[in-house]
Amino acid sequence: MNLVKTTMLLTVMTMLFMGVGYMIGGQAGMFIALVIAAGTNVFAWWNSGNMVLRMHNALEVDETTAPELVQMVEQLSQNAGIPTPRTFILETDQPNAFATGRSPEHGAVAVSRGLMDRLTSEEVAAVVAHELAHIRSRDTLIMTITATFAGAIGMLVNFGFFFRGSGGNNNPFGMVGMLAAMVLAPLAAGIVQMAVSRTREYEADKDGAEICGNPLWLAGALRKIEAYAKGVVNMPAERAKGTAHMFIINPLNGMSMDGLFSTHPATANRIAALEQMDHAWRAEHHAEQLAAERVANAPRPELFGRDAGEMRVPDRHAGPWGETGTETIINDASVRKGPWG
Known part of the structure; x- marks a missing residue:
């Protein structure tokens, strides 16, 4: 169901992008929009991962500089069935983490100093598992595409306004259509981007719990991260607000609501889902134990x-x-x- 929702949202984003092009310049504008979309996404495909890591001053580590963290990533990657991604540390006291990379073969996991200092090893493992789930599902590529589309739509609207002001007159909707595109298109693009992010977070929570083997570890980690994140400013994230949707918890202070403009689901909702998952696992395990006892006690x-x-x-x-x-x-x-x- 989450895959279907994501596909539908990406389709809506593409149609919105093409529609903005048509409103600005008719069929010619639609063609220009297609060219811009292709160009920006090709650039994002090759450069987005390293670009995001540089934005957040991420420092790559290995078995010499951070042996426990690197070994943890290796073990959990085996559980997830993906190649071991590169491991990075974010020099911020705010406990948080994100993943990036266009594919599992080019993945990277970044965790903050605050995360390692404030959480237990089990909770850190659960957070890493959550990020590996994003990499395995190629959510990092999906997030890059939606963010690129959202940025390109704003650029396209600005181009259309400049084009009309310079004498262009291909807009079939006139000035009203142009103003509507300027106001509504970026807003709609942002809403779709946030909806994609929220959908993928729930799925990554579920998959991450399976990878680390305990939903309550991730539930405890989310509870702690949200509590600490509200009181610690993450300056690189504040400067690069467009990457906020990539973190496990929104790194921007005062933006934790589960509303229309939130990049993340409410943490309480995510914890409740993980606790329900743990309850279902325990019930299933209990049923398996009873079945095994009946088999053991049955006549042979x-x-x-x-x-x-x-x-x-x-x-x-x-x-x-x-x-x-x-x-x-x-x-x-x-x-x-x-x-x-």
Whole structure:
């Protein structure tokens, strides 16, 4: 369902982009919009990952500089079934993390100093697992595409306004259409971008819990990150607000609502979903234990005799038909109608 929602939202973003081009310059404007979309996405495909890491002053680490973190990423990558991504540390006291990269083969995970200092090792592992889930599902590419479209739409609107002011007159809707495009198109693009982000966060929470093996680890991590993030300013994130949707928790202070303009779902909703997931896992495990006990206590076929009508039943407890350790032989032709007869 989340994949369907994401596909629909990306389709809406593409149609919106083409529609803005048509409103600005008719069919010619639509063609220009297509060219701009292709160019910006090709650039984003090759450069977005490293560009985001540079924006946040991420420092790459290895087994020498951060052995425990790198080994954790390696182990969880094996659990996720993806190549081990590059590992980075963000020099900020705000506990947070994000993933980037156009594919699992080009993935990167970045965690902050504050995350490693303030969370337990299990909670850090859960956060890393969440980011690996984004990489495995190629959410990092989806987020890049939506962010690129949103930026390109704003650029396209500005171009159209300049083009009309310079004498262009291909807009089939006139000045009213131009003003509507200027106001509504960037707003709609931002809403779609945020909707895509919220959809993918719920899915990454679920997949991350499966990768690390405990939904409550991630629930505890989210609770702590949100509490600390509100009181610590992440300056690189404040300067690059367009990357806020990439973090596990919104790094911008005062923007944690689960409303129309939020880049993330409400943390309370995400924690509730993870707790429900843990409850379902425990119920399933309990049912499996009961089933295994029933199988272990069920009569075994090898206890039954080969002769027609003869059944050898071990008396496991002392009772009216014999002492413990003896066998009772029952002769009854109807025995042959049983499952082993």
